[in-house]
Amino acid sequence: MGAAETSKPHASVQGRPESVASFSSVSKNYGKVRALADFSFEVRGGELVALLGPNGAGKTTAIRLLLGLAKPNSGKLSVFGGDPASVETHVRVGAMMQVGRVPETLKVREHVDLFSSYYPNPLPMSETLAIAGLQELKDRRFGALSDGQKQRVLFALSICGNPDLLFLDEPTVGLDVEARHLLWDEIRNLLRRGKTVVLTTHYLEEADALADRIAVINKGRIIAQGSPAEIKSRTAGKKIRCVTELPLDVIRQMKGVAEVAPDRGAVVIQTAKAEGVLRQLLQLDLEVSELEVSSAGLDEAFLALTREDGARA
Amino acid sequence: MATTATALERLPLRRPNLVTICLKETKYEFLKCLRFPMYSVSTLALPLMFYVLFGLVMGHQSIGNISTAVYLIPAYGTFAVMGASLFGTAAGLASERGLGWLQVKRASPMPLVAYFLAKVVMSLIFSTIDVGALMLLGITFGGVHLAPLTAAKLLGTLVAGSIPFCAMGLGIGYLATPNSAPAVINLFYLPMSFCAGLWMPYQFLPHFVQRIALVLPPYHLSQLAFNVVGAGQGGPMAIHWQTLGGFTLICLGVAWVGHQRDQKANG
Numbered sequence: 351m352g353a354a355e356t357s358k359p360h361a362s363v364q365g366r367p368e369s370v371a372s373f374s375s376v377s378k379n380y381g382k383v384r385a386l387a388d389f390s391f392e393v394r395g396g397e398l399v400a401l402l403g404p405n406g407a408g409k410t411t412a413i414r415l416l417l418g419l420a421k422p423n424s425g426k427l428s429v430f431g432g433d434p435a436s437v438e439t440h441v442r443v444g445a446m447m448q449v450g451r452v453p454e455t456l457k458v459r460e461h462v463d464l465f466s467s468y469y470p471n472p473l474p475m476s477e478t479l480a481i482a483g484l485q486e487l488k489d490r491r492f493g494a495l496s497d498g499q500k501q502r503v504l505f506a507l508s509i510c511g512n513p514d515l516l517f518l519d520e521p522t523v524g525l526d527v528e529a530r531h532l533l534w535d536e537i538r539n540l541l542r543r544g545k546t547v548v549l550t551t552h553y554l555e556e557a558d559a560l561a562d563r564i565a566v567i568n569k570g571r572i573i574a575q576g577s578p579a580e581i582k583s584r585t586a587g588k589k590i591r592c593v594t595e596l597p598l599d600v601i602r603q604m605k606g607v608a609e610v611a612p613d614r615g616a617v618v619i620q621t622a623k624a625e626g627v628l629r630q631l632l633q634l635d636l637e638v639s640e641l642e643v644s645s646a647g648l649d650e651a652f653l654a655l656t657r658e659d660g661a662r663a
Numbered sequence: 664m665a666t667t668a669t670a671l672e673r674l675p676l677r678r679p680n681l682v683t684i685c686l687k688e689t690k691y692e693f694l695k696c697l698r699f700p701m702y703s704v705s706t707l708a709l710p711l712m713f714y715v716l717f718g719l720v721m722g723h724q725s726i727g728n729i730s731t732a733v734y735l736i737p738a739y740g741t742f743a744v745m746g747a748s749l750f751g752t753a754a755g756l757a758s759e760r761g762l763g764w765l766q767v768k769r770a771s772p773m774p775l776v777a778y779f780l781a782k783v784v785m786s787l788i789f790s791t792i793d794v795g796a797l798m799l800l801g802i803t804f805g806g807v808h809l810a811p812l813t814a815a816k817l818l819g820t821l822v823a824g825s826i827p828f829c830a831m832g833l834g835i836g837y838l839a840t841p842n843s844a845p846a847v848i849n850l851f852y853l854p855m856s857f858c859a860g861l862w863m864p865y866q867f868l869p870h871f872v873q874r875i876a877l878v879l880p881p882y883h884l885s886q887l888a889f890n891v892v893g894a895g896q897g898g899p900m901a902i903h904w905q906t907l908g909g910f911t912l913i914c915l916g917v918a919w920v921g922h923q924r925d926q927k928a929n930g
Contacts, residue, residue, distance in 0.1 A: 419929060420930035450764075455695050
């Protein structure tokens, strides 16, 4: 297992099911743009791994490499111990990818029928339609579906071949809350049936809701990985913004302050524990004004993780 | 979590049946295009409309010793076959390449040959329908008499003649973007049709256009078709087949280069 050294053993994968897909020091460039850099990662049987990161982080590139649609510039990749691009691999893999336009004049069941024919052991049509919640829509043309329904058809196409390994590239992008939760339930059902799922997302919430393991990716590198709880504990910071006379140095020395930065006449303080910092702040400066406390968003989380990553190196 | 012990076992590869896939792919390619009026109506309606107008309503004279109603079947037949093949291959390929659908298919175990074969066979089917409809109109309303063997030969020649234009369509489909493809196709389709003498008999074309016609594939296909009904320019037919064959190879070469370029850009 080439990628074993990069991941810590984790409670949820005790017994170490074998690797079904692995990256080992993979780098991928598109022209001068480095999409993945020295990327090592392993997906084990039966788990759901979320690749979490902002747009352009390299998530889709990772999926494309695992599907054999792109070749790495260096490093090694394997899926089911073989070449990701081979037919032997493709018959065991399903993929839901972001696509600009799907032929609109074919009906839902026709799309499913055609894709099912590509696989040696497809699910029965009725089962595929049921899993994706499309029974009522099977005679509708693709072009007549809502965005959420279209996503469900793409999901159906990814599972119709009864694959062991499923790649879902931003499966819930553009879906409303209800449709998103429906798809989450369907994904959980697949895991219960022993499937392995690799999902990309830029919603921390989505990774948290589904994943056994999260890998946070930024600029083509994995900057953190672990269980959702571990990732959240490292990103669940608060942001305090206020106008104060206190010098930045004084604030920086307060207990619990991670980072201080001036911001348009105010200061922004990053901290893991807002209450303690606020107590100190209010004691030292009675004139504090325009006080705001907010949860650090995913952006801040990424920043925090990137900094942490840089500091460790 | 321990339910996936089979994950790494190399199961014996059971390939799905290639013939079944090709048949399904073709069936759905046909349905897809049939339900898309921009394709199905315009590739069928335009040649038929021309034929009704110039062959039936106004076609009381003759060209040489052949009635206009007969003469225009090979002429508009070539025109129809060209349209059905160019639009049937290029438009879909450019859009599916450019907007990600081909990627989705390539991530599946679909054999790539099924994808291309479906587009070509679909175009051949539409070509057959187009030429058949022209002949039917001529026989029913234009007083055209075609011996069964002649009719079969004419249909066979024109449908076989759609292959070079399918190849050309694949070439265009690989070089054009989803938005530019229809415009690029028309840029070739309409001027070539005129210069090859499909709209106006070859002998009535201006001299310099006649010279251009000699290098145009539709001219060579139309000569083969005219020859079946005894309206050709005469001379050996082999040169026309050879020209079309060479043209097909060149177009497939262009498509191959486009394919390689895509592979490089994507992967």
